[in-house]
Amino acid sequence: MRISQKCYFPATKIILEQIERSRKGGKPFKVSFSFSGTFLDQCEKWNPDLLELFKQIAETGSAELISQTYYHSLACLNNRDESEFIEQVEMQKQTIADLFSYTPETFENTECIYNNNVAKVAESLGFKTVITEGVERILGWRSPNYVYRAKGSSINLLLRNYRLSDDIGFRFTSTLWDQWPLTADKYVTWLAHTSGQLVTVFLDYETFGEHFWTESGIFEFLRWLQIESLKWDNLCWSTPKEVVQKYAPCDTIDVPPENTISWADIERDLSAWxxxxQQAISFDLLNEVGLIIKELNEPxxxxxxxxxxxSDHFHYMCTKGGGSGIVHNIFNPYGGPVEAFKTYMKILLDLWARCLMESSKPESEYRRLLRRVPPSKGFRFFLRAGSPTDVLAISLEDLYKAIKKVNVNSIIFHLSRGDFERWISEVIGDENLAAKISSLPEKLRDDGENVKKTLLNILEERLKELKELGKLS
Incomplete structure (x- = not known):
């Protein structure tokens, strides 16, 4: 609530005022917001008026909503369960659709963490653009102020101009900075004299009012940005979606996983987390516990x-010194990295113990059979050998829905090879269901519509039984 009053409400009201003001004449003021699902949850529970304010901005048509991971997490780095990253991004896309009736086309991974694999996942989920950091080591001689394409995919990349972004986000109140004080007219002049197609200014929203208090002049700076931009004919405000529609990619950016980048600290890599x-041990155990929890299927x-x-949990454990260390510790609720590590591990070990207790309950076995498996272990439907379809089942529920819609020839093909019972037995682990399908008469297996109906009845009965035994609604 404190941060809402200090930052979110005043900053958002100013942005809405400037959007409405600019619509009366001059250049339309445009912004983009990247929300996590947990932030939107908090808004719904504790501050629905704030959520309503964001909805008002979205309804103006002058704001783009950018998607990220639901839990603002490091899920993209979980090598034990690559499906978790996909699930969290899909959760967030759905949340934005439910709350704002909006389908995001731009993706910003947690803390701008990025590599070629992140781009491929984003593209597979329907995004057209990814925002990440304009780091010199991936750019070489090139400028961040152009649209690029990710290597190995056709998705667009917009690179944060970290110098101009950090002039606001980090240096705004620094009296040691030779450009202090930073005023809106000075900043807009810099933007106007920056070469390239665009300038991506991407900030932590809490810059306004929380990192820099009202007394610093940060809100007046925000208020006057739009007004000062009117003085320059070569400046206009655009959303990421508009930029990639206007400009084609000029080159390719290659960021292999071993060279993953982010917007954090001087290194702009993964070392912040x-x-x-301590961070490595915590993250490794977290992912190990996750495998158990996915098996238990306990919500x-x-x-x-x-x-x-x-990501914040690991951020608080950072032991860096210098300027980066100050950033890590200034908002650390534990007072330091050691206490952050101790507290986190106590909670994680407690969760692990609860998992072991849960696994001893009879109903946990039935819930396990209803779990979703990683896509790499899913059941891919084929029409015939060498002819895959786009239908993939990753749970018994999925299998039921898939059989409802796939071509009967695909069902006959898989039954003839014993694929259904093999997957149900070896991947899902339901020997009873596998045996039931395996015992279907040969005569029935060639009767398309009847065998489809029979399979659906068998699966429907088993799903109902498992949900009752597992005490799931």
Whole structure:
């Protein structure tokens, strides 16, 4: 509530005022917001008026909503369960659709963490653009002020101009800076004299009012940005969606996983979250516990585990010194990295113990059979050998829905090879269901519509039984 009053409400009201003011004449003022699902949850529970304010901005048509991971997590770095990253991004896309009736086309991974694999996942989920950091080591001689394409995919890349972004986000109140004080007219002049197609200014929203208090002049700076931009004919405000529609990519950016970038600290890599042994141990155990929780398929444990994936937990464990260390410690609620590590591990070990207790309950076995498996272990439907379809089942529920819609020839093909019972037995682990399908008469297996109906009845009965035994609604 404190941050809402200090930052979110005043900053958002100013942005809405400037959008409405600019619509009366001059250049339209445009912005983009990247929300996490947990932030939107908090708005719904504790501050619905704030959520309503964001909805008002979205309804103006002058704001683009950018998607990220639901839990603002490090899920993209979980090598044990690559499906978790996809699930969290899909959750967030759905949340934005539900709350704002909006389908995001731009993706910004947690803390701008990016590599070629992130781009491929984003593209596979329907995004057209990714925003990340304009780091020199990926740019070489090139400028961040152009549209690029990710290597190995056709998705667009917009690169944050970290110098101009950090002039606001980090240096705004620094009296040691030779450009202090930073005023809106000075900043807009810099923008106007910056070469390239665009300038991506991407900030932590809490810059306004929380990192820099009202007394610093940060809100007046925000208020006057739009007004000062009117003085320059070569400046206009645009959303990421508009930029990639206007400009074609000029080159390709290659960021292999071993060279993953982010917007954090001087290094702009993963060291802010995984740079010391405490962070590595915590993250490794977190992912190990996740495998157990996914097997248990217990919603409450899954939710707690996902909260523990939030990047902030690992950020607080950072032991860097210098300027980066100050940033890590200034908002650390634990007072330091050691206490942050101890507290986190106590909670994580408690969660692990609860998982072991849960696994001893009879109903946990039935819930396990209803779990979703990673896409790499899913059941891919084929029409015939060498002819895959786009239908993939990753749970018994999915299998039921898929059989409802696939061509009967695909069903006959898989039955003739024993594929259904093999997947149900070896991947899902339901020997009873596998045996039931395996015992279907040969005569029935060639009767398309009848065998489809029979399979659906068998699956429907088993799903109902498992949900009752597993005490799932």
């Amino acid at each position: 995984l740079g010391n042994p 409450n444990l899954l939710r707690v585990w996902r909260y523990l994936q939030t």
